[in-house]
Amino acid sequence: MTAPILSVADLRVWFGHPPDRVDAVRGVDLGVSRGESFGLVGESGSGKSTVLRAIAGLSPDWSGRIEVAGESLSGARRSAAFHRRVQMVFQDPYASLHPRHTVDRVLAETLTLQGMDDIDRRIVRLLDDVGLGRGFRFRYPHQLSGGQRQRVAIARALAGEPELLLLDEPTSALDVSVQAEILNLLTDLRADRGLTYLMVSHDLAVIGHLCQRLAVMQAGGIVDRLDVADLRAGRSGSDYTRHLIAASQYQRA
Amino acid sequence: MSDVSLRDWLLTDAPQTRRQARLGAFYQGWLVFRSNHLALLGLVILVLLVGTAIFAPWIAPQSPFAQDLADRLQPPSAEHWLGTDALGRDILSRLIWGSRITLFIVGTVALISPLIGLLIGTVAGFAGGWVDQVLMRITDIFLAFPKLILALAFVAALGPSVTNAVLALALTGWPPYARLARAETLTIRNADFIAAARMQGASAPRLLILHIWPLCLSSLIVRVALDMAGIILSAAGLGFLGLGAQPPAPEWGAMISDGRTYILDHWWVAAMPGIAIFLVSLAFNFLGDGLRDVLDPKGAGE
């Protein structure tokens, strides 16, 4: 196993100020190795997204230690190198694309910001990579289906040729058939580019499909860590995890 | 390209070029807009207004300045379609020439106020914290300040002229836009697509100008169109107090204010410019309503 590309120690994230302060994440430790796909599950509000956003620099108030490829992070500022190395895909494909920007513009801006050259050619390639033909290049988001939007979002994340992708429930807003397509795409991309994933989902089956290891979160902390084999077999030391597994397979009483 | 295929080309789901995408988006908007007949009517009136302003020297039957005291206060007739004013000038010709001033007023105010508002509102909303506090206090002050006083003070300080009146209106009109833009920014700034752009390393000014402004702009445009009547009438109000256009400029508001002495007996002197203002503001209102359908997804039909 290579050195961890991402390591998080005693991460605490909060929102607001004392009387209304919400402690969303209370001491999380994580390590993700290069090339690995790591899952984060838990019920709604358990702090999964918040962990990702803190890493990405989208939650200003946090304490603890986050290191990405040896670079120690602080506050909400992130270096250009970080942006090149780490990208994120959001849960809601309807909210993650600017409604007035064409696919072309989204990708072109990203490429410019990442300091790439030869932008036209790269856009075409990116679109091919995520399985959207050139025909989609000049469309606006409202001319795309949810699955197509999520592909654009993935293309945007890939534009800077990152090493680590933070995936925040990338398929939960999609139909099962579309979900399958996106999951396949993610699998292929990881294989082709040697990407590392940190993926959040509340769907154990999805995590099981894509990840090798996972951690279970509850109320802002990690309550369990296991690998996929254990998950499949329902082997877990934690009651909560077993409860989650059971509940995900609804059986009529 | 035949008509049918042009339409298809515009409406296609898969535009081939940037230009096609842009034109297509425009055309879609146009189709929505077109289905609102009143909005269309508003547009037609405004196009006519612009045409009138451009071609004023050729359209106007007489000089807007030529006086004839013997021929004053004539009711509408074949010779003077809209009658003459207190100095015997042809009202129609003055209205036609005045459209230039009206357009100037409307154009300038509609450009400056929302821009100031946009800048202040989005910066406040986006930056948050003390910047927001300070900017919003300033906005509050300007909002709480009697607007006419502020405008009067500006005009009085700068000297009465249309340009200054317009400037005054623009400088006093921005607070509501700032509030609107701020509210809009607050809803946008935490959107995922902003976060995504941040993740690409986009700087704050870039986010503000390229990502947030275009989204605030639509609701601002709608609002401006609806406020347009107010702008013309405020300019007329300043004119009424003698602080707008300088004589003999045929500014519509000033014309009404000239005619107010004669309202009871020579109704056309005030009514004609009044009707002109009414039509134009009505047109802007209709247009604003139509634009709302196109630009503002809220409130648009299900």
Added chain:
Amino acid sequence: ETPAHTLVVAAQIDDIISLDPAQSFEFSGNDVTQNLYDRLVDFDALDLSKGYQPSLAESWQMSSDGLTLTLTMREGVTFQSGNPVRAEDAAWSLQRMVKLNKTPAFILTQFGFTPENVDQMITAEGRTLTLRLDKPYAQSFVLNCLAASNAAVIDKETVMANAQGDDLGNAWLSTNGAGSGPYSLAAWRPNEVVQLVANDGYWGGAPAMKRVIVRNVQESSAQRLQLEAGDIDVARNLTPTDVDALAGNPAIKFSEELKGRILYMGLNQKDPLLSQPPVIEAMKYLVDYAGMEASFLKGQWKTHQAFLPEGYLGALEEDPWTYDVEKARKILTDAGITSGTVTTKVRDIREYLDVAQSLQNAMAQVGLTLEIEQMTGAQVLDAYRAREVPIFLGEWGPDYADPQTNAGTFAYNPDNSDEAGLTGLLAWRNAYAVPADMNAAVDAATVEQDTEKRRQMYVDLQKRYQAEAPIIPLFQRVARDGMQANVQNWSTGGSVISAPYKQVTKGE
């Protein structure tokens, strides 16, 4: 219908800033003080041409050297407070005017009174009041000044009881009345209403109108509607249009009185263009006197081209100029002037603006561009006093009923330098360097005891003025007030005083 013993007047009275006679200098304010106070001498509202008449002073005597005027006070007159009217009150009132040194003070100080010497120069003893003058002024000049509404006789005891510091009661008197006049002040709500109540013990007989209510109504149209509806008795600010419209209404009649106000055009002699005599001459022919008089000035202004208003001693009634663009053009081209641009700062009053636009139109025909800047009264005045208005269009109202009031400002300018700061003089404001002999002539007229000679001196002065001065009188104001047919004896005081109400009656 208004009540039988109440007179309701609609007017624009938003110019009142003080009711203290020693300070009030606005038309509406003087209309009030005219009725609250009596003066030593007064005009008869029913026959103004009689000139000043005995009032609180029963008689007067000028010493043979012409330097001492002795007045004998009427007996048995009391102020509205019940205090007797004494010579001491009269002396104090005049001294107060000088000492307060508010704007109207010049009416007295021109006789040589100063805050320092006035206690010695104006004295009271028993029933007699003595004024010691520095020159042998024409008696009519002095008495006309004493008839000015500012020279009111004030109730000293009452006022001094309300004095603050050394203001001689100025603050209190600004909003209160302390006179012996036919009316007392019931209320003054600025921009809204002035209410007067009849002084039933008035020495000249109780006025017929027990209440006079002057309401501030800005719009002429509104005044007209109120007149038609019978809600008011008199409307004082009707525009010509509204007068025309009301003309056919049998229930309404109109008064027509010449007022003292002169609408004139001042050509600033600092302006290189306007200081050329041909331009001055041409401008006189570029005013469409008849056209304006027949249209937007109709019934409100009549052509009058001399600086003394009709009704004043020596007023010149010749109008030598007519609207003649050709003549103007010829004068200008003969002088080689074919183009030029000047600015006028015009107060935002409809008539001035219309006059300005008409002038603009005429000037354009001879190649002169007139740029009109309209602004507020205060702004225009500011610029005017700084001698920064190239062409001034506006009016001048006499301050008292003597020709000197206009001669001393139109045709008098002892020092034309900027430093002199003679801001009160129209000639100075227009940078008109009045020739020394004209200045001397003005001075001489004030000390001419022979009224007929004095009259001739003013006539000559005006003729010369018409020929050479860059200040061109254009029109004289006419008051055309609309009123219910039953209103009798309404007067606005003609060209000499403010509006008195005591003689007004209402028939059936």
Added chain:
Amino acid sequence: MGGVLLSLVLTMLGLLLVTFIIGRVMPIDPVLKVVGERATQAQYDAARQAMGLDQPLVIQFLRYIGDVLQGDFGRSISTGHPVAEDLRRVFPATLELASLGTLIGVVIGVPLGVVAAANRGRWIDQVARVVALVGYSVPIFWLGLMGLLVFYGILGWVGGPGRQGILFDGMVETRTGLMLLDTALAGDWPAFRDAFSHIILPASLLGYFSLAYISRMTRSFMLEQLSAEYITTARVKGLPEWRVVWGHAFRNIAIPLITVIALSFGSLLEGSVLTEIIFSWPGIGSYITKALLAGDMNAVLGGTVVVGTCFVVLNLLSDILYRVLDPRSK
């Protein structure tokens, strides 16, 4: 709450400062108003000194703030009265007018907006739209003079310019300064009728103006609510349409509507200058304007403070109401 108060104080101070600066940079010389046309330079200088205008600006401002804190707004040079006294007279006049105007605007505008939204695109919506747009677009002084001509001049249904008929002027004791209230308190019903007949026309005009604004805002709020999911829930329950509209959707817009009404009320308080002039209504709008044109800065400052305070207080009130009425705001 402390933060609210602090921001209130800051806003007020800022307001004062801006007004003050405006007053001093305005090229209108207040001294001239005092001394008039004929004054000599010496008289002018004396008056200027008496008015304290020869002091440095900072001193003038501090002195002014000090006076204001003691409730002393100074003396108006354009009325000769203490500004505080003037304000006590003109503010109630405007308050009364604006209140009645807003009342009319709300009583008609809100239902109009609701009905228009509920019938979106139908004829009633179009009628409401045109009615509102006319209110937006017609110069108010034109409407005012026409209204006077028709309802006062021709029909004689209403009293003319001014707040009262002359018969009643000064007959009723001034308690609140609100004529309707004072006459009612005095139980003088003829005077009340008279006052009402004078106020109704200008109030209706202002009401029309605010009706236009309020009905448009109501409509757009309603449209937003009517497309909300809970409306479907209400319909699923089988509620009749009027209960859906008024019982559910309207409850939700009541809250933002308060802000709109407060804003519109505020703008009537400050912005009815032209109406006041036409109807000879001795209100604060024309008072401030006139003062401004005379360079009468004490009056302008005092008036602005009052109007500004109203605005701030209205803002505050609507904020508080917001908090009280909206269960979501804790």
Added chain:
Amino acid sequence: MSALLSVRDLRVSFPSRQGMFEAVRGVSFDLGRERLGVVGESGSGKSMTGRAILGLVRPPGQVAAQALTLGGQDILNLPERERRRIRGRRIAMVMQDPKFSLNPVMRVGDQIVEAYRLHSGAGRAAARLKALEMLEAVRIRDPERVFQSYPHEVSGGMGQRIMIAMMLAAGPEILIADEPTSALDVSVRAEVLRIMDDLVRDRGMGLIFISHDLNLVAQFCDRVLIMYAGRIVETLAARDLHSARHPYTQGLLNSLPRLDAPVDRLPVLERAEAWRDGPLVDASMTEALPGGLR
């Protein structure tokens, strides 16, 4: 036993620039006292079908059908008044997201009381008791407190239960649940499903359960309708779902990742144009009362 609700050839269309767009294109089914699942992709017309039954398709949408009968009575052509009497009282609907489906400024209790009083004509006090009873019935522990709370003060799961309590207060014969659990956590979801299950069993209510979670529907329902592009392409007994014949249904099932059957790549649905209008898998669907009624 007869059908509670019978739908024949239901069509919902919207005017669009390209002509009429048919969101629902000839849907027919019968509902007995059962749990009828409706599944399909997003946009396949599931919600529109539910809304059309209640008469809640907003203009300019248009609804047409050969027949729409409730307990034998034609409800399609009823005047709006009559239609309203059916809504809530006889057919109720629970919407997807409790956060948006409850009036945010009305107390929860009042919203339930309103629904109940409208149809029962009960007094205020009686209605209140009933509301508390209903809250208890949906297993809310502290009904008094919840009765007094506002929607934002309750959690999503609680909100959904409140919606159910509200809709059931008037004792409807049919409940249409439009994705009632998609916004909920797995654990809360189980709770909500159990409540609905009990209602069908104990009260003999008919339940239309709209969802896009095939596994869930297979487990929870008695019978499943599979919709594609506005049409029902297949009807199955829920227990037979995994042996569905239609390639669409098959495709949907296969594309689900499964914990118990890991694959490297998920099979992807290959849509065939023929599905839109091709012959239905089971012709009996168009006839009266296909199997599955108990």
